[in-house]
Amino acid sequence: MSIGNLYTRLKRLFLGSPIASNRDRHERLSIPLALAVFASDALSSTAYATEEILIALTASLYAVQANLLSLPVALAIAALMGIVVISYQQVINAYPQGGGTYEVSKDRLGILASQIAGGALLIDYVLTVAVSVSAGVANLTSTGWIDHHYRLHLAIIFLILIILINLRGVRESGKAFAVPAYAFIATMALLLVTGFYRAFTGDIPDQEIAISSTAPAGSDNVMSLALLFVLLNAFSHGCAALTGIEAISDGVKAFKEPVAKNANKTLLIMGLVLGSIFLGMTGLAYLFHIQPDHLGQETVVSQLGRAVFGDGSLLYYWLQSFTIIILILAANTSFSGFPRLAAILAEDGFLPRQLKNLGDKLVFSNGILILGVLSLFLIIIYQADTHALIPLYAVGVFLSFSLAQAGMVMDHLSKREPGWKRRLLINGVGALATGVVTIILAIEKWTEGAWMVIVLIALLILLFRSIRQHYQAVAKQLVLPETGYCPVSVEHTVLVLVSSLNKGTIPALEYAKTISSHVEAVHIELNPQATQRLRNAWDEWGCGIPLTILKSPYRSISEPLVDYIDEVEGRYEHNLVTIILPEFVTKKWWHNLLHNQTALLLKTLLRLKKGKVVTTVRYYLEE
Structure with missing residues (x-):
């Protein structure tokens, strides 16, 4: 058997038969499947966003204070979430061809802004995969089924499986992820209903509350200032809950017709479900006095499951199982968004042209493989440690949020279509809110690794420009002369x-x-x-x-x-x-x-x- 035949057989075995180009429309997603594909990232963030808030608060406050203050922090994040969802609906209406933040920035803010947005989103997609897979493995080891020393090996195995599933095509990956996504939503709903019922009936187990010795002390002004910084730090960590919201606007082309209408409906449903679960989780953590495990051996979701359903109960393991699955499969959002964005950047000459080519299964195979390799590298470097990866997260996301909303403000001012003032207000508030949050995130997370994201975005911009200059130079050299040319005999x-x-x-x-x-x-x-x-x-x-x-x-x-x-x-x-x-x-x-x-x-x-x-x-x- 030749190398070519062996390669073809293995490819068909793992990825299935190729799909003809004229089947593209049949490979597009309905709203239920699209919610499973695009919302996995956002939904999965509810499994660690509350925990990140509590970790930030308990590092500086008494446990009781931390639990109480987590509520206003979560409410602020939920309000911001609503603003971002409504703002991105405007982006989808204006750019139904997809591209989201990148296209808005390119059309309304210029090439540099679009390069910043493109670089920030590409980095965020890579981080999403690394964080999601690592968080899923963390929940798996929280059950005690597998020793946490094997988390790196497990993360690598899960990542490879996700890559293979995505290489099989959009619809097949959507079908594979639909059951876990909806099972996770149903399980979370059961957790919240059961938990709040037990709380309001007074059926809450006794919880030993550890007291931190690092509560701020001093004058009222100093304490107020210290508390403000603590809250801002918790807010910046909890903003991980918003990651993934932008993915739908980037991948509008993946939806069935009418694409804009279906994408907007999916975004609204995702926002409502995401906000409900996030607020509910934070509220339950307060009511059940849940404290984060700073050693990283048990997650807040696991603790809530034990407290609400009972330690070792079937429902507890059911919750953990689908939390693990949704966290790992959350990486699928990036495997949908990264290749599409890379293809758009390649179309504009900022990335290698091979990235805009569709593979046998009508997916951008090259983009999927590159994302897989970069994510694998990140997981290995950080040893699949979620808390080490989180500080790198969200800065790029909110930077792209801000650029998208600022671009839409310029779009409304330029077109002045009927109802433009209302839409201008929506996107103006969105731009202001996300811009302020971007600054907060950059300051609060600077020493924790945010500086690396800024440096990487700058390096990506240099890469984009170098690639485009090369393509422009090649095109210039290949242009035919204005007059006819007769080859000389040689x-x-x-x-x-x-x-x-x-x-x-x-x-x-x-x-x-x-x-x-x-x-x-x-x-x-x-x-x-x-x-x-x-x-x-x-x-x-x-x-x-x-x-x-x-x-x-x-x-x-x-x-x-x-x-x-x-x-x-x-x-x-x-x-x-x-x-x-x-x-x-x-x-x-x-x-x-x-x-x-x-x-x-x-x-x-x-x-x-x-x-x-x-x-x-x-x-x-x-x-």
Whole structure:
């Protein structure tokens, strides 16, 4: 079996049969499937957003104070969530072709703003995958089923599975994720209903509350200022709950017609469900006096499950199971958004053009693979530690939020369509709110790693510009002249590289004689005895082609050949030199490893020589 056949069979085994381009519309998503694909990231953030708020608060306050103050922080985040959802509905209406923040920024704020938005979103998508998979593994180890020392190995395995599922196509990934997504929503609803019922009936288990010794002390002014910073820090950590909201506006093209209407409905449903679960979780954590585990061995969701459903109960394990699954599958939102955004950037010349090509399954396979590799790298670097990754999160998201809303403000001011003042107010409030939050996040998380995100965005902008400059330079060089062009006649010399006479050499010699009357066979002498045998057989098998022997005292093949090619090229004013390399192809892929790769080496070397044509004539072996 050849390498090509082996690759094709493995590809079909893991990814399924290819899908024709005219099936694109049939591969689009209905609202229920779209909610599963695009909302997984946002919904999964409810599993750790409350925990991040409590960790930030309990690091500086008494436990009782922390639980109480988590409520206004959560309400502020929920209000911001509503503003962002409504604002992004305006983005979808204005840009139903997709692209979201990037397209808005490009049209209304300029190239630099669009590059900032594109870079911020790409980084956020990578972080989303790393955080989601790591958080899912953290919940898995919280159950005690698997030791937390194996979290890195588990994270890598889950990531590979998600990559394979997404490579199978949009609809197949949507179907695969629909059941876990809706099961998670139903389980969370059951947790909230049961928890609040038990709280209001006074059926709350006794909870030992640890008291922190680091409560702020001092004058009222100092305490007020310290409390403000603590609340802002908690707010910045809890804003992780908003990540993923922008994904729907980026992937509007994935929806069935009418795309804008369906995307807006999905966004509204997602916002309502997300806000309800987030506020409910924070409220239950307050009522049940849940404290975060700073050692990271048990999550807040796990503690709530034990408190509400009972330790070791079937419902507790049901909750943990679907929390684990939704967290891991939340990475799917990025695998939908990242490749689409990368394709748009590639279309504009900011990323390699290969990223805009659809694969066999009508998905952007190259973008999926790149996202997988980058996420894997991040997971390994941070050892699948959710709390280490969270500080990098959200800065890029809110930066893109701010740019999108600012762009929509400019759009309304420019078009002034009926009802523009109301829409201007919506996006103006959104721009102001998300802009302030971006500044808060950058300041609060600067020392925790936010500076790295800023630096990476700057580096991506430089990369975007370098790639675009290259494509523009190439296009400029390839433009045809204004007047007609008649090619000049050239002398065509063909050199056939011959190591020995065999069945693989003869077809190369025959082909050479069909394309030129100036043909030479060239042999690099590494072994005088082998050279003499070649001379003796040449008169009979050489097809009347002159044989040139090149001495190589230092046993190099490339140097004598390159020198001789330069010499041949100088014989005529207009001389085109074609080098023909005989090469045999083995039937089994691993047989190829047993043979000298001289042809590959020479092709790599000669491709750098201007004005040379390198051709391979293959001879296929039967065994």
